[in-house]
Amino acid sequence: MFYRSNSDGNGGETTWCFSQVKGTLEDDVTEADLISCVEFNHDGELLATGDKGGRVVIFQRDPASKQCVPKKGEYNVYSTFQSHEPEFDYLKSLEIEEKINKIRWLKRKNQAHFLLSTNDKTIKLWKVSERDKRVTGYNTREEGGRPRDPARVTQLRVPTVLPADLMVEASPRRIFANAHTYHINSISLNSDQETYLSADDLRINLWHLEITDQSFNIVDIKPANMEELTEVITAAEFHPTECNLFVYSSSKGTIRLCDMRAAALCDRHAKLFEEPEDPHARSFFSEIISSISDVKLSNSGRYMMSRDYLGLKVWDLRMETKPVETYPVHEYLRSKLCSLYENDCIFDKFECCWSGDDQRLMTGSYNGFFRIFERGGGGGAGAGGATRRSELTLEASRDAAARPRQPLRARRVAATAKRKKDEISVDCLDFNKKILHTAWHPHESIIAVAATNNLFIFQDKF
Template sequence: MASPTQLSADEAGWRFAQCFGDKGEVEDITEADIISCVEFDHTGDYLATGDKGGRVVLFERNEHKKGCEYKFYTEFQSHEPEFDYLKSLEIEEKINKIRWCKRQNAAHFLLSTNDKTIKLWKVFEKSLKVVAENNDGQTPFLRLPRMTYHDTIVAAVPRKVYANAHAYHINSISMNSDGETYMSADDLRINLWNLNISDQSFNILDIKPVNMEELTEVITAAEFHPVSCNLFGYSSSKGTVKLADMREQALCDKHAKMFEEEEDPSNKSFFSEIISSVSDVKFSKDGRYLLSRDYLTLRIWDINMENKPVQTINVHDHLRSKLCDLYENDCIFDKFECTWSGDGSHVLSGSYNNFFHIYDTAATQDIVLQADKSAFKAKKIGGNKNKAGPGGAAGKGGKNGGAAGGKPLIDTESIDYNKKILHASWHPRENTIAIAATNNRWSPPFHSPFRQENRLRDLGWPASSPRLASLLADAPCY
């Protein structure tokens, strides 16, 4: 298979647009400030982030701005550190996943989870009233106190807490298309929940062997089919993606379909099992295709064709010769997420040095972008000087993924493995992407809400309208 043509930010027409957080050189970053998940809601008007300190920060679209921009909405502490005295085990407050429920009224509902406990949060705007008139002792008659509007605040309250159902670390939660149920997956089990019932769940998959010494694989990710409420997909550390049908039996021990690409025996090595472990799996919007990510590759599967993927994209082929070093520094165990574009024509996944890649589904183009401070500087310095016409780049390329003088876009000899793009979310209706980028040189105190070592950035391009999205880049339609 021919390698896709690499394009820089300028060549593809992407432009950095917004950064949440401080851009200064601050070194006192704590582990709790690192972003651990990013998620747009179903409309794309709201964006949620979770961090290792158990906080959830929400942003809303700023409709008062000419371009598409996001502003701080609210922040709340979702999870606290706990200690399991029976197992002598610390339970981290880190937010592993956030999933939005489809909006039914003025309030927002979202699920957040750490390793053990899932919570359903209600986020709503609340009017504060104060007493305007009262009995002050000077009037000869009694009068009723009168309340007047004072302010509107955004409140977040936990409506349900779903606890004590997982013996192992929760790695995935997924809302069902029926809007009433969701599933949660840990290393060995997947449970089905009703949103309104917090003290009972149904085990729909259990791969735990009777003898734990016979354990050969673990569940790494799981997601409901976006259209058929009876289907769900899950991936394993053995490099397989399986499709299960809840209509067949109550406990889906036997999968309906299994998607696996056999490795070339000549390529087998000590690291084969590690790098074949699937870290993320996502259905396309119509449910026809599955996207899976392992350490080196992205694969696109047609759910009607199990024997081989319709597309295999080598994201980290340049790291194949460095697997020994990556094993030594534990980077070989990094879990990169993947995501589809809203229209299903492109896929995205992250890499090191704060690079991330956008591929068309035919794998003919590889747009390489870098969530680096230079992107923000290029936006500020460039200003109108770099503006192009509709669909043109409005920021500098260069370090923003560009190649100068024919040099390769990614210099494999100077990769910083401490900077990595693990988490991303694509706007459901626009070409706008939110990225959580780890950068040890950045500490953002975005007034109250943001103290992350990460930066969120959106990248987008104008389609039918000239609007941009937050953190973004401007690019032509595909």
């Protein structure tokens, strides 16, 4: 897939334009409506969101939008269902939220779709299927479903199948519970499509999709004395093609690559990816902002992207010493770390994603801003800057929704008091409007951005 550069470098218009927004654009937003995860399926025909109220909403690509020239990225609601309910652990006197932490699609094998969803403790496998026919002419029950008196059955009828209105049904096929002491932060399907991993703060478990009452602990970093705890697991993911490899990141800013062929318990990593810290730049906030909130392997499996509080790093799996590319996301916030610590924003966990061809990266920021970086042939900062790359700041806002099909205007933030006419001051940023969850269509230039209770869909006009 060919992607064109989409930034003029001066905060001008881009080739990205608004396509759709899902959800109400009202000021009154309930906590349960906040979107907590976004995920395209493997062909991009379906897009799923989970929210803090435990609901999963699935959108389907509009068939007519694919026939247009150029194609449009438009989606309609396909199915909505309640995935998780609030629970209470009476043994630990702990309330378990219904919030959906992650959604992962299985590759399609038949007419039905399957996905995994998880809250803090329980993972569920859902089957989403269509039904557009109904059976009539039963012998043992009435058309309404009530059983018939056998004495009144005087003749046998052959049931017939008739067309009916399309109905989309979501049914839970497996429930994987009671395997995590701490909150689940990641689930990842293996390339074999038979197993998957789930990770919490201190352990990673390996599951088989057909076995719900047993999992294998493959990583355990819990110390014998919890007072000696120095780091926690923040994210984990399987390699896209090698079923024996997986990576997990930590709050210390390290990423470990593990090989399940080496041992049943992967307490020893095969590779450790860590960037040496500059002792002159160390501060009270260094350990907090170096914590990795998300890690994603590229579709090719050669590279790996990690997101810490201030930026993105791209690693080559063959080089552990330092990242090959570094992309500052909001470096202008470095001078605001003290106030961000006081309002707890410094602990926000931003996610990141790759484009389908691994040439562009996307992640979120504050004030409704999200960033798109074009790798430019691997010439990012930290790789010597051999090739000029482009970077772009866009905004998911009502203003964008008011200008459908019009190119978005690139935004710029002024880190100092002096600012240009089209720039916004760092002191004017709204830290309540945070873009934590984003997703990129696997084959096309269509992106989904979750902004509080709204799902914005943008597309590259070219």
